[in-house]
Amino acid sequence: MNTKVDLESRIPNNVGLKEDRRLQRALEQWQPAFIDWWRQMGPEGFQEKDVYLRTAVSVESGGWAHFDYVKMPEYRWGIFLEPPVKGRKVGFGDHFGEPAWQEVPGEYRNPLRRIIVTQGDTEPASVEQQRMLGKTAPSLYDLRNLFQVNVEEGRHLWAMVYLLHTYFGRDGRYEAEELLARRSGDADRPRILGAFNQPIENWLDFYMFTTFTDRDGKYQLLALAESGFDPLSRTCKFMLTEEAHHMFVGETGVERVIRRTVEVMREHPDDDPRRHGVLDLPTIQKFLNLWFTLSLDLFGGEISTNAADFFANGLKGRHKEEEYDDHLALDRHYAMKVVKEGKVVEEQVPLRNAMNEVLRDAYVEDDERCVKKWNRVFEKEGMDFRLRLPSRRFHRHIGIYAGHWFDPDGHLLSEVEWEKRRGQWLPDARDRSYVQSLMTPVLEPGKVANWVAPPRVGINKHPFAWEYVRL
Amino acid sequence: MAHDNADPPPVRFETHPSRYRHWKLSFEGDVARLRMDVREDATLREGYRLKLNSYDLGVDIELADALQRLRFEHPETRCVVVESARDRIFCAGANINMLATSGHAFKVNFCKFTNETRIGIEDMSARSGVKSLAALNGTCAGGGYELALACDEIVLVEDGNSAVSLPEVPLLAVLPGTGGLTRVVDKRKVRRDRADVFCTVAEGIKGKRAEEWGLVDEVVPKSRFEAAVAARAKALAARAAAEKPSRRGAGVALDALDPAEEADAVRYRHVTLELDRRARTATLTVKGPGGPPPAGGAAMRAEGAGLWALRAFRELDDALLRLRVNHLEIGLVLLRTSGDPAAVLAWDAALEAARKEDWFADEVVLNMARTLRRLDLTAKSLFAVVDGGSCFAGSLLEIALAADRSYMLDDGDGKVSVSLSPMNGGPFPMSNGLTRLASRFLADPTLAEAALAAKGPLGAPAAEAAGLVTFALDSIDWEDEVRVAVEERASLSPDALTGMEANLRWAGAETMDTKIFGRLTAWQNWIFQRPNAVGDRGALTMYGKPERPLFDWKRT
Structure with missing residues (x-):
């Protein structure tokens, strides 16, 4: 496939769209529907403003992005795949070592x-x-970051729609339309996954979402980047470049919240931080507990037939599959903690059936690293407080721990006991209304809300005090 | 693979709503709600969990009980809504791990029982004036969709996600086991090429397309789902009321059968099941009524579940189910009756007279019909033994007509007899839609008419001449001939006999029911045995395991 970047076409791309009239027509028909959707469901109130955004213009590392002011509906959403690797082979599963597929194998069309x-x-x-x-x-800096995340999620939609249109025929076009027809939180047409139907009401939710839920996205993309279906692999690899920024927004966002709280605690050691309009540490921990566990659910069941099938069929691998020594994963087992007769015991699960858990392990490890970074703020300050990830059994709605009640240390409780203590672990209505009370806009260049510290650096070497969005 | 011989604990088919673990039955006016809420850990046997509202035989026994009680205990019910208590899940079908760990005979019996239950839903709609509506609030796969197909109408929620599917072929390399394929094209009349697509897409078909293709009657957004279900239920109830106005008044509670269980016998009030394990035979004896019938429907309702015609056939039904599932090595069942033939004929006449105006008398007859069809469908050789003290008359003669053969003692003075009643002429159709007489005399329908016109009891020579029994034997030959016939039969291959009997029992044109059972017996049971399904690397064996199935690609 052509990898020359074409930035002049209606749809910027490096997939040789000009030479494929059928596909070009299909995507150009989908484009107005996408723009309509964006105007209807995209960021409310800022559609006509100039926002300082980066746009993907190439797939070369170093020079892939271009920064400039743009009105969001005019953003140049494009289709970019990583350049193909010559002679790429399927890296795992029953097709290990066979040439990677450039077309969808019929038998895997539906699962793919x-x-x-x-x-x-x-x-x-x-x-x-x-x-x-x-x-x-x-x-303004945060406002711009929000929009950057939003437009890039839009581009990721384009990436998936490209695959649907190119490789899945009429069904693919139908599904592409459906992607614009479902609505987050709509009772009649909800989005497919539960965590994506919860509204993000405040910026603490947003920072936690971009830290934890976008990181789930990262790991899903890493696993799909291993896919034997080469176009999916190449698409996901390029999406990962953009996804990194989303996690940056989340990680630094939470870190700035912590820094500000610590500052206030230093100045007023004996006061409740809430009296000074910042987020107290237990509340931050509760939001962390919530979004970490909602995101854990997105990996799917611990013991999963689908996961085993996807791996066996070469559709979805482990992150960094090449670092494993056994790519068949046939004879090995995974030591899984399961609930049996009211106790947590270890059970050996065939490794392929545990692939969701293998991916979740890597994800949790990455989250640990992130939390450690946040905790450095407390270390520097000489405080004993530490944020921590709750047990992955806590507050789960999917998989083998769903329907059981665990505390954040992973101990089994009765439902009654759990419900009694729920408010200690997860944000309750009072926490939410407090956080909401802090959410007043600050839209002057260089100014920042009281509850969060300014970032250490700005965007693209600009200072924090800069007009990232022209209002 | 599991073992048919390992003697798992016997299955009991009697239950009661107070003991249901998987269903909740509730009533509001003329609409009943049957809510599926399967308890994962409440399985009939070890080795699997009933996730996502999947079912095993235990779940279906409760369903069958609930339907039976709807018919008898709730005459106010005109429509039953089959629904799920689980969010976004209707029913995931028969539990796959249960199937994968069950022996062949158990699988076949499981499928047969579930089929009889679903056909019972259709029978209830056609004959009892109780319609059914499947309210699919979420995922509905395999046996879940087949349950929906048995209902009169299907409503599916449209949430961009919920689909109906028959994933057996692409996922498990077997066939839908409860009539799914037949009902899709025969009942819902989905175009065959679309059905072909539908049955090979594991994730199924959702939304508008499901409606356009006729897989469901209506798709409705979540916010309007409850209202749409309620409206359809009301309309169905009204239709049912118009079709069967006699269904009204108070219900009749079904009591427990509580038979006495011995090592080699089960003894009910009117039925006895005796096993001869060494000879691999059983004797099933039905006792005729002990006295004259109550006069009229009201008097019958007053007797309630104790009414002979109801109680005896419920007992016979229970005995047949136990025979099938708990006594796999019994190959031949000797069918006997005992009592006064004249009394049976009097009961037939009373029921026949009452059922036109009285829903209860009618339900009693419909239950007899279902039980007799269960007898037809029992995969064991059936020999009727007509000898001294027997009462093969009218409705009980159907038992002999259901048998593969019948042996009648010619006692010389006509005390051993068979007799007919109008009950032999219509109320007890077989699965092929014909009476047992009509099926028997396909070559010459006048023989059926002549038999029905016969006045008085027929002794052995007359019965043999009329074609109503296979052999009439005098007392010199009787014992030896019957013994030899039994021993010979019990020595033949059980597989070949099952197939042979299934071929011979339902002559005449096909109906949806015969197709469902016939194709299940022939195709599903074949596929269930093939290495591509149950071999070491067969799809059913490999389901949920890390390795992929390996197919033998040769087609027949």
Whole structure:
């Protein structure tokens, strides 16, 4: 496939769209529907403003992005795949060592479509979830970051729609339309995955979402980047470049919240931080507990036939599959903690059936690293407090721990006991209304809301005090 | 693979709503709600969990009980809504791990019982004036969709996600086991090429397309789902009321059968099942009524579940189910009756007279019909033994007509007899839609008419001449001939006999029911045995395991 970048066409791309008239027509027909969706469901209130955004213009590392002011509906959403690797082979499963597929194998058409639709559905969903946040941005810098995340989620939708249109025929076009028809939180047409139907009401939710839920996205993309279906692999690899920024927004966002709280605690050691209009540490921990566990659910069941099938069929691998020594994963087992007769015991599960858990392990490890970074703020300050990830058994709604009640240390409780203590672990209505009370917009260059510290650096070497969005 | 011989604990088919673990039955006016809420850990046997509202035989026994009680205990019910208590899940079908760990005979019996239950839903709609509506609030796969197909109408929620599917072929390399394929094209009349697509897409078909293709009657957004279900239920109830106005008044509670269980016998009030394990035979004896019938429907309702015609056939039904599932090595069943033939004929006449105006008398007859069809469908050789003290008359003669053969003692003075009643002429159709007489005399329908016109009891020579029994034997030959016939039969291959009997029992044109059972017996049971399904690397064996199935690609 052509990898020359074409930035002049209606749809910027490096997939040789000009030479494929059928595909070009199909995508050009989908484009107006996408723009309509964006105007309807994209960021509320800022559609006509100039926003300082980066746009993908190439797939070369170093020079892939271009920064400039743009009105969001005019953003140049394009289709970019990583350059093909010559002679690439399927890297795992029963087809290990066979040439990677450039076309969809018929027998895997339905599961592949399902995988792509499920991944694709999360992209517009998160834009919808975050559409009201612009009204309460703590700074112009944050406002711009929000929009950057939003437009790139939009581009990720384009990436998935490209695959659907190119490789899945009429069904693919139908699914592409459906991606624009579902709505986050809509009772009649909800988004596919539960976590993407929760509204993101405040910026603490947003920072936690971009830290934890976008990181789920990262790991899903890493696993799909291993896919034996080469176009999916190449698409996901390039999406990962953009996804990194989303996690940066989340990680630094939470870190800035912590820094500000610590500052206030230093100045007023004996006061409740809430009296000074910042977020107290237990509340931060509760939001962390919530979004970490909602995101854990997105990896699917611990013991999963689908996961085993996807791996066996070469559709979805482990992250960094090449670092494993056994790519068949046939004879090995995974030591899984399961609930049996009211106790947590270890059970050996065939490794292929445990692939969701293997991916979740890598994800949790990455989250640990992130939390450690946050905790450095307390270390520097000489404080004993530490944030921590709750047990992965806590507050689960999917998989083998769903329907059991665990505390954040992973101890089994009765439902009654759990419900009694729920408010200690998860944000309750009072916490939410307190956080909401802090959400007043600050939209002057260089200014920032009281509850969050300014970032250490700005965007693209600009200072923090800069007009990232022209209002 | 599991073992048919390992003697798992016997299955009991009697239950009661107070003991249901998987269903909730509730009533509001003329609409009943049957809510599926399967308890994962409440399985009939070890080795699997009933996730996502999947079912095993235990779940279906409760369903069958609920339907039976709807008919008898709730005459106010005109429509039953089959629904799920689980969010976004209707029913995931028969539990796959249960199937994968069950022996062949158990699988076949499981499928047969579930089929009889679903056909019972259709029978209830056609004959009892109780319609059914499947309210699919979420995923509906395999046996879940087949349950929906048995209902009069299907409503599916449209949430961009919920689909109906028959994933057996692409996922498990077997066939839908409860009539799914037949009902899609025969009942819902989905175009065959679309059905072909539908049955090979594991994730199924959702939304508008499901409606356009006729897989469901209506798709409705979640916010309007409850209202749409309620409206359709009301309309169905009204239709049912117009079709069967006699269904009204108070219900009749079904009591427990509580038979006495011995090592080699089960003894009910009117039925006895005796096993001779060494000879691999059983004797099933039905006792005729002990006295004259109550006069009229009201008097029958007053007797309630104790009414002989109801109680005896419920007992016979229970005994047949136990025979099938708990006594696999019994190959031949000797069918006997005992009592006064004249009394049976009097009961027939009373029921026949009462059922036109009285829903209860009618339900009693419909239950007899279902039980007799269960007898036809029992995959064991059936020999009727007509000898001294027997009462093969009218409705009980159907038992002999259901048998593969019948042996009648010619006692010389006509005390051993068979007799007919109008009950032999219509109320007890077989699965092929014909009476047992009509099926028997396909070559010459006048023989059926002549038999029905016969006045008085027929002794052995007359019965043999009329074609109503296979052999009439005098007392010199009787014992030896019957013994030899039994021993010979019990020595033949059980597989070949099952197939042979299934071929011979339902002559005449096909109906949806005969197609469902015939194709199940022939195709599904074949596929269920093939290495592509149950071999070491067969799809059913490999389901949920890390390795992929390996197929033998040769087609027949």
